[in-house]
Amino acid sequence: MADNREVRIKIRNLKKSFTDKKHNTLQVLNGLSLDVYTNEFLVILGPGQCGKTVLLNLILGLDTPDEGTIEFSGGTPAKGEVGMVFQRYALFPWKTVIQNVEACPKFHGVDKAKRREEAKALIKLVGLEGFENAYPAALSGGMKQRVGIARAYATNADIMLMDEPFGALDAQTRYQMQDEILKIWQSKMTTVVFVTNNIEEAVTLGDRIVLLGNKPSVVVNEFVPNMARPRNNLSQEFLEFRNVIADKMDLALT
Amino acid sequence: MKKKEKTAKKFTPYWLLSILALVLFFGGWYVLTASPDSIIPTPADVVVRFFEVLKEPIANVPLWEHILVSLRRVFGAFLAAAVLGVLFGVLLGWFKTFRKIFYPLYNLLRPIPPIAWIPIIVLLFGIGELPKMIIVFIGAFTPIVFNTYSAVLMVDPLVLNAGIVLGANERQLLFQVALPDCIPSIIAGLKTAMSIAWMCVVAAEMIVSRAGVGFLINRGMENSDTALVMVSMVVIAAVSATITFILNKLEEVLCPWLTIGK
Ligand SMILES: Nc1ncnc2c1ncn2[C@@H]1O[C@H](COP(=O)(O)OP(=O)(O)O)[C@@H](O)[C@H]1O
Numbered sequence A: 001m002a003d004n005r006e007v008r009i010k011i012r013n014l015k016k017s018f019t020d021k022k023h024n025t026l027q028v029l030n031g032l033s034l035d036v037y038t039n040e041f042l043v044i045l046g047p048g049q050c051g052k053t054v055l056l057n058l059i060l061g062l063d064t065p066d067e068g069t070i071e072f073s074g075g076t077p078a079k080g081e082v083g084m085v086f087q088r089y090a091l092f093p094w095k096t097v098i099q100n101v102e103a104c105p106k107f108h109g110v111d112k113a114k115r116r117e118e119a120k121a122l123i124k125l126v127g128l129e130g131f132e133n134a135y136p137a138a139l140s141g142g143m144k145q146r147v148g149i150a151r152a153y154a155t156n157a158d159i160m161l162m163d164e165p166f167g168a169l170d171a172q173t174r175y176q177m178q179d180e181i182l183k184i185w186q187s188k189m190t191t192v193v194f195v196t197n198n199i200e201e202a203v204t205l206g207d208r209i210v211l212l213g214n215k216p217s218v219v220v221n222e223f224v225p226n227m228a229r230p231r232n233n234l235s236q237e238f239l240e241f242r243n244v245i246a247d248k249m250d251l252a253l254t
Numbered sequence B: 001m002k003k004k005e006k007t008a009k010k011f012t013p014y015w016l017l018s019i020l021a022l023v024l025f026f027g028g029w030y031v032l033t034a035s036p037d038s039i040i041p042t043p044a045d046v047v048v049r050f051f052e053v054l055k056e057p058i059a060n061v062p063l064w065e066h067i068l069v070s071l072r073r074v075f076g077a078f079l080a081a082a083v084l085g086v087l088f089g090v091l092l093g094w095f096k097t098f099r100k101i102f103y104p105l106y107n108l109l110r111p112i113p114p115i116a117w118i119p120i121i122v123l124l125f126g127i128g129e130l131p132k133m134i135i136v137f138i139g140a141f142t143p144i145v146f147n148t149y150s151a152v153l154m155v156d157p158l159v160l161n162a163g164i165v166l167g168a169n170e171r172q173l174l175f176q177v178a179l180p181d182c183i184p185s186i187i188a189g190l191k192t193a194m195s196i197a198w199m200c201v202v203a204a205e206m207i208v209s210r211a212g213v214g215f216l217i218n219r220g221m222e223n224s225d226t227a228l229v230m231v232s233m234v235v236i237a238a239v240s241a242t243i244t245f246i247l248n249k250l251e252e253v254l255c256p257w258l259t260i261g262k
């Protein structure tokens, strides 16, 4: 099935290390290869510190790999042409909700009336109507990340990177946000690369799940949960799939 | 969660405690100075002297004009220090080459107390308005630079990354991401600078001047008019408190996001 799908991002043999002041080298990515297909919901599952954020930063062009290539179908996007939802929200505290959401169009010089209108629609999409003029400090974690999602979609990019976006939320909010992110993904037709360290979240969301090992990391396994959505995390099928991944993850970590 | 906090909070009349402290202070002052041979005036003496000073000019200058003269020196120098200090701080924090060139020099001069410059400044610029303003400028410039510089250097890298990822160019990154993030620290620096500016103006005026609140203190000292010294001190405190109040209001207006949930 995967073979006749269009590849949106082609990552080959990616290597990345960091060297500190004492000349100790930390190899983080060790020849990672990966295809991201157009409009899929890809989950990258990996333990903490394995290099997931480093990988996303390389895809975003915030950092450069030591070796290897990242190719996008249709050419490397400029800054502001790939959406990013950050692990710790990274909202602009001095901007209101609507000002945060319209940040990208503002940087790009889109005129105010137009970007306001688009921002309002996105705020509605993420369920924050009525909070347009609130500051992030006044919002709960779940609401902050809704702003983060709306802000990323305001780029109008067709690729969305999400770095453990629900990692800091309580379980109940997390489930709710998982439902909503799927709805948004389906309504907007985007390629999503969703990073998590939570197996259940991976099985709930992914079209495809790519498992990374401990650093120096490579892709150690790939899973395709052929289950209809919404997935019931108490169903036999779900639990079995979960256990299969858990076993492989334990193996990968030892 | 917020509700719980509110109901759990017991009613404590904090303002009563504040008043208690004031009463103890002035009461103590009175008790310690009430005897007729006390060399320090009582609070009542100071109030009486204050109303006298309101009526009769000192050194041919009425009280309000002494205050105005000092205010003019402080604000002139403070404004210049604010503009140049923020500019210098941003350049230090944002541009690595600039930092490498000027930071060691700045760091070397920074610990010199502004008052220590007085002899050299007087030597170079005489005793007019300019030298006094230069002293105040030196005092105010240093904390403004320091706060601005450290704020720019410490902008959350995650927030900067967010700006880059959302397509901000280098100029937008500085003016629309980094600097807004620094406003609270810059304002904190301005507040510190304002109180230092007051200290400096008083010190400069005590040494060389014919008007201003520092001059009043000096005149009181020369004439053994301790009540006048204390009137001047009260005036300085009152003007300082007013300016701090205004700066706090300014902060509320400029940084509305800081007052959320507080
Ligand atoms: N800029 C950097 N300099 C040095 N080390 C880094 C840098 N960025 C990440 N690392 C290291 O790389 C490893 C992987 O980090 P990261 O990608 O953030 O992990 P995670 O999978 O939890 O997102 C960590 O050990 C981290 O300390």
Ligand SMILES: [Mg+2]
Residues within 6 Å of the ligand: A052, A053, A054, A087, A163, A164
């Ligand atoms: Mg991470």
